[in-house]
Amino acid sequence: MACLVGLLSGGCDSDLLEPTPFAESTSASFWRNAGDAIAAANAMYTPLATHDLFGHNENVFDNSSDDLYRAGDHGYEEAMENFTLDASNAGVRVGWKPKYEVINRANTVLINVPNIEGMDAGLQNRILGEAHFLRAFAYWRLAVIYGGVPLILEQNAIDGEFNVPKSSLAEIQGQIESDLIAAVGLLPDTHANEDLGRPNKGAANGLLAKLYLYQDNFASTITAGEQVINGPYPLASNYRDNFVPATENNPEVLFAIQGEENWRPIWHYFYSYPRPWGGWDFHEPTQNMVDEYEAGDLRFENSIWKAGDMVDRGEIGVSEFTSDLSNTGYSQNKYANFKADGNVNGDQNINVLRVADVYLLVAEAKIRKDGAGAGDAEINAVRGRVGLPPVSNAGMPELIHERRVELLGENQRHQDLMRWDKAGIVDIVQIYGEDRGQFDPPRVFEKPKHYYFPIPQQEIDLSNGVLIQNEGY
Numbered sequence: 001m002a003c004l005v006g007l008l009s010g011g012c013d014s015d016l017l018e019p020t021p022f023a024e025s026t027s028a029s030f031w032r033n034a035g036d037a038i039a040a041a042n043a044m045y046t047p048l049a050t051h052d053l054f055g056h057n058e059n060v061f062d063n064s065s066d067d068l069y070r071a072g073d074h075g076y077e078e079a080m081e082n083f084t085l086d087a088s089n090a091g092v093r094v095g096w097k098p099k100y101e102v103i104n105r106a107n108t109v110l111i112n113v114p115n116i117e118g119m120d121a122g123l124q125n126r127i128l129g130e131a132h133f134l135r136a137f138a139y140w141r142l143a144v145i146y147g148g149v150p151l152i153l154e155q156n157a158i159d160g161e162f163n164v165p166k167s168s169l170a171e172i173q174g175q176i177e178s179d180l181i182a183a184v185g186l187l188p189d190t191h192a193n194e195d196l197g198r199p200n201k202g203a204a205n206g207l208l209a210k211l212y213l214y215q216d217n218f219a220s221t222i223t224a225g226e227q228v229i230n231g232p233y234p235l236a237s238n239y240r241d242n243f244v245p246a247t248e249n250n251p252e253v254l255f256a257i258q259g260e261e262n263w264r265p266i267w268h269y270f271y272s273y274p275r276p277w278g279g280w281d282f283h284e285p286t287q288n289m290v291d292e293y294e295a296g297d298l299r300f301e302n303s304i305w306k307a308g309d310m311v312d313r314g315e316i317g318v319s320e321f322t323s324d325l326s327n328t329g330y331s332q333n334k335y336a337n338f339k340a341d342g343n344v345n346g347d348q349n350i351n352v353l354r355v356a357d358v359y360l361l362v363a364e365a366k367i368r369k370d371g372a373g374a375g376d377a378e379i380n381a382v383r384g385r386v387g388l389p390p391v392s393n394a395g396m397p398e399l400i401h402e403r404r405v406e407l408l409g410e411n412q413r414h415q416d417l418m419r420w421d422k423a424g425i426v427d428i429v430q431i432y433g434e435d436r437g438q439f440d441p442p443r444v445f446e447k448p449k450h451y452y453f454p455i456p457q458q459e460i461d462l463s464n465g466v467l468i469q470n471e472g473y
Contacts, residue, residue, distance in 0.1 A: 031112045031113075031115065031116055032116070033116065033118070033119070034116070034118075034119050034120065034123055034124075036116070037109070037113045037116055037119060037123070037124070037127050038123075038127070040105070040108065040109050040112070040113070040127075041109060041127045041130050041131070043105055044102060044105040044106055044109065044130065044131065044134050045134070045257075045258070047098035047099075047101045047102050047105075048098075048102065048257050049257055049258070049259060049264050049266050050098055051267055052094040052095050052097075052098050053095055053098050053099070053257075054257040054266060054268060054350045054352070055266050055267045055268055056267055056268045056271065057091055057094055057095050058095055058141065058411065059268055059283070059350070059409075059411050060077055060080060060091050061080070061091075061145060061411065061414060061415075061453070062283075062409075062411045062412070062413055062414050063077055063080055063081040063283060064080060064081055064083070064414045065413035065414035065417065066286065066288055066289070066413070066417075066431055066432065066436075066440065067285065067286060067289045067404070067408055067409075067413045068283045068284065068285060068286065068289070068409075069081075069283075069284045069285075069286055069327060069328050069439040069440065070282060070283065071281060071282045071283060071284040071326065071327050071328070072271070072280065072281075072282035072283075074090075074091075074282075076089050076090040076091045077091060077282070079091075080092070080453075081443070082443050083432075083443055083444060083445055083446070083450050085453070085454070086454065086457075086473065087454035087455065087456060087457035087460070087469060087473050088456075088457050088458075089453075089454070092145070092146075092453045092454055092456055093456040093457075093458055093459075095141075095145075096142075096456050096459055099138045099141060099142055100138070100152070102134055102135070102137075102138040103135050103138045103139065103152060104152075104157070105134075106131040106132070106134050106135035106138070107131075107135070107152070107153065107154050107156075107157045108157070109127060109128070109130075109131040110128065110131050110132070110135075110154055111154050111157065111158065113127055113128055113131075114128070122188075125186045125187075126186065126187060126188060126198075128182075128186050129182070129183045129185075129186030129187035129199075129204070130183075130187070130198055130199060132179040132180070132182040132183040132186065132204075133179070133180065133183040133187065133199040133203060133204050133207075134199070135179050136175075136176045136179035136180045136183065136204075136207065137199075137207065137255075137352075139151075139172055139175060139176050139179075140176050140207065140210075140211065142172070143169060143172045143173060143176065144214075144415050145452065145453050146452055146453060146454075146455055146470065147169045147451075147452040147470060148166040148167055148168045148169045148171070148172060149166055149167065149172060149455075150164045150165065150166055150167065150467070151164070151167040151171060151172060151175060152164065153175070163462075163463050163464070163466050164466065165466055165467070165468070166455075166467060166468060173211060173214075173215065176211055177208065177211060180204050180205075180207055180208040180211065181208070183199065183201075183203075183204035184201055184204045184205055184208070184227075187199060187200050187201045187203075187204055188200055188201065189201050189202070189231065189232055190202075190232055190251070196249040197249060197256065197258040197349075199254070199255050200254070201227075201231070202227075202228045202231050202232075202233045202254050202355070203254040203255040203353060205224045205225070205227040205228050205231075206224075206225070206228045206254045206255075206353050206355070206357070206358045206361075207255075207353060208220075208224040209221050209222075209224040209225035209228065209358055209361050209362065209365075210353075210357075210358075210361055212224060212365075213361050213364060213365055213419075214419055216368075216423065218365040218366070218368055218369040219365075219369065221361060221362065221364075221365035222362055222365050222366060222369070225358050225359075225361050225362035225365070226362060228254070228355060228358045229355070229358065229359060229362060229378070232251060233251050233252065233254065233355045234251055234252065234355070235252050235355055235356060235359075235381065235382070235385050236250045236251075236252045236385075237385070239298055239299055239302055239385060239386050240302045242351060242354060243302070243334050243335060243337075243351070244337060245337060245345060245347040245348055245349075248348070248349045248351075249349070251355075252354050252355045252356065253349075253351055253353075253354055253355075254352075254353045254354060254355060254358070255351075255352045255353045256349040256350060256351045256352055256353075257349060257350040257352060258349055259346065259347065259348050259349050259350065260346070260347050261345070261346030261347050262346075265346040265348075266348065266349070266350050268335070268350055269335040269336070269344070269345075269346065269348040269350070270344065270346075271283060272331065272332045272333065272334070272335045272336040273331070273336050273344055274305075274321075274325035274326055274331050275325075276325060277313070277319070277325070277344075278343065278344045279336070279344060281325075281326055281331055283332060283409070284326050284327055284328040284330055284331055284332070284439070285303075285304050285328060285330040285331075285332060285408070286328060286436065286439060286440040287328065287329075287330075287436065287437070287439075287440065288436050288440055289304075289404070289408065290304060290306070290330055292401065292404055292405055293405055294388060294405075296387065296388065297386060297388060297405060298386040298387055299386050299405050299406065299408075300405075302333070302334065303332065303333065303334050303405075303408050303409065304330050304331070304332060304333060304408075305321040305325075305330060305331045305332075305333045305336075306321065306329070306330055307321060307322055307323040307329060308320065308321070309321040311333075311338075312338065313338045313342050314338045314339055314340045314341055314342040314343075315340060315341050315342045316338075316342035327439055328439045332408070332409050334408070334409045334410075335348055335350070335409070351410055352410075352411075354410075356382050356385075356406055356407075357403075357406070357407060357410075357412070359378040359379075359381055359382050360378065360379070360382060360399065360402055360403050360406065360407075362375065362378050363375030363376075363377075363378035363379045363394075363399055363402075364396070364399050364403075366378070367394070367395060367396060367399055368396070368423075371395075372393050372394060372395035373392070373393040373394065373395075375394060375399060376390070376391060376392060376393070376394050379391055379394050379398065379399065379402055382402060382406055383402065396420075396425055400416075400420070400425075400426070403416060417431060418451055421447075422451070428445050428447075429445050429447065432444075432445045433445070446472065448471060448472075449470075449471060449472030449473070450472075452470050453470075454469060454470050454473035455467055455468075455469050455470055455473075457469075
């Protein structure tokens with residue numbers, strides 16, 4: 001307190017106003033040993049669970065798809081869903097800083113952990129692999145949302161240069177690729193129970209496969225994806241196991257944001273339940289989405305509540321879901337689980353990348369490279385898990401269907417539709433312009449403007465004009 005008073009009055013040691021250079025190893029205070037490295041590694045994950053990221057708002061971007069009606073009372077979500085947003089929209093603003101915080105923390109680890117003496121080499125490699133993966137993942141999300149963004153790496157951090165212009169999308173994707181290749185070389189195939197939730201080699205290869213598919217690099221998609229498919233990452237025998245707290249970290253889940261009610265709840269799960277059942281009930285399935293499911297597809301009952309469903313709510317008993325519990329008459333139940341006392345269960349992760357997704361990435365790459373039927377084995381692996389009959393000579397319509405019903409509510413559909421539109425496979429203007437009623441009305445998608453969301457105006461202002469707005473905003 002005395003020093004604080006001194007600072008306010010001009011006294012105290014002026015060294016307090018001269019911070020230690022970012023990359024300098026302060027062995028007397030931190031970066032001394034493996035314990036410090038582990039603490040720094042763990043800190044990289046913290047921003048991911050905040051409400052501004054996967055606590056909720058990162059999942060709002062898929063409201064723009066034809067799968068979901070926003071349902072809630074957040075005006076910024078309505079503007080995002082209807083493509084009437086501008087650069088001040090809260091949904092596109094709030095996630096920018098925490099993504100760069102992940103990047104900042106990853107840069108710090110990459111700068112300092114190699115200089116810690118006496119660390120176990122396996123642990124050191126794992127932590128560096130985590131940093132490469134998380135930096136790649138943060139830039140991946142920035143790139144699919146905004147396109148080109150500022151590229152801030154270790155040397156920028158060392159030099160204190162953070163106000164830099166946007167790099168091109170190709171440059172950002174190049175850095176993502178470089179980081180993921182590094183992560184593949186550093187991360188273990190799997191983790192022991194105490195480290196479940198950290199990315200493994202399969203997570204890095206899976207995200208690499210997705211990056212390559214977004215670049216229409218089909219051969220590399222197949223190569224990276226088959227490293228996952230042929231690795232120690234089997235599909236869960238039960239689809240629901242991917243969304244139940246007791247089994248959610250099974251080998252199929254390559255990367256998920258880890259949540260636990262009394263440690264770090266991820267509030268996005270709370271948006272699934274109907275309000276009379278203790279939730280907030282945003283992001284409701286549209287009728288068009290419901291109609292997409294085939295008869296007998298077990299994924300339907302494990303993704304959506306419909307009228308007449310009898311739901312076990314623990315001590316509260318069995319409740320009937322009725323159509324008046326939501327706007328569209330349906331609610332997502334993928335992340336909805338009840339505790340024994342009847343309260344909603346906060347021990348819920350948010351899945352980011354599953355092996356089933358990778359199977360379908362590989363299937364798509366094979367179809368687009370070699371024609372209909374080339375991806376049948378991968379599609380049928382995903383269908384067979386839920387008891388559906390195999391397809392034969394499947395083309396892109398079958399692949400598009402399979403991705404939609406497999407990945408509802410996992411923040412994939414809008415991005416899928418945009419990349420398929422760019423490839424001339426679908427007409428996104430027509431899809432979003434169709435009038436399907438009150439909760440799925442016609443919306444105007446303007447190309448190329450709406451392929452990306454606007455750079456937050458606040459960040460442009462803070463940059464003093466160094467950042468340039470995306471086209472059309």
